[in-house]
Amino acid sequence: MKIIGLTGSIGMGKSTTAAMFREAGIPVYDADAEVHKAYDVGGAAVEPVGAAFPGVVKDGKVDREELRKRVLGNPEALKVLNGIVHPIVGRARAAVFEEAEKAGADMVVLDVPLIFETGGEKNMHKVIVVSAPAEMQRARVLAREGMTPERLDAILAQQTPDAEKRARADYVVDTGQGLDAARAQVTKIIEDLRRT
Known part of the structure; x- marks a missing residue:
């Protein structure tokens, strides 16, 4: 079973691209979704994070904004x-x-935002980077509730630059051309991965 890394900077369309792999029947592990679940009421991270960062647990769950303030920079x-x-x-x-193996899947996509930043690419057979023009990325992210240019710049400073990610990728999905074009790129990538 091939392990395929899917990554991309904030606002590049990674979640949408991951959904396209799911729609094609490929199992997808979403690291961000697992972190959200771990931070939510009853989540496995609530108690240890609360102990390490007093005051970040509110109403039984981790206040992500408060935690972000504590760790950013x-x-x-x-x-x-x-x-x-x-x-x-x-x-x-x-x-x-385990589930993918039981189902006989030939590949699994790991949707992990910080593959290159953590050296995780070494554990992947191939890495796909989701990208878009920088001005489109900024517009997408700044449209999110509570996002500011300063906060976006702080997040981007923690991430490997898009150009470097693209250079290190085995495949690039350009989401700047619309959903149909991105879906066609995903289909081609799946076909190529199954051929090799």
Whole structure:
């Protein structure tokens, strides 16, 4: 079974692209969704994150905005947070692999925003980068509720630049040309992965 990494900077259309793989019958593991689940009421990360970062748990769940303020630009705090969250999402990822193997899947897509930043590409057979023109990316992200140019710049500063991601990718899905064009690119990639 091939392990395919799917990544892309904020606002590039990665979630939409992941959905296209799902629609094509490919199992997809979504790291962000697992983190959201771990932070929600009853989630496995709530208690340990609350202990490590007092005051970030509100109404039984992790206040992501408050947590973001604590770790953004603070490498030590981010290291502590990753030490809590990575094992939790790792268990969820293992469960997806197990289900995919039982179903006889020939590949699994791992939707992981920070593949290159964490060295995760070494664990993938191939890496797909989702990209779009920079002005389109900014417009998409700044349209999100609560997003500011300063916050976007802080997030981008933590991510590998898009040009570098594209250069390191085995495949690139350009979402700047619309959904139909992106879907056609995904179909071609799946065909190519099955040929090789």
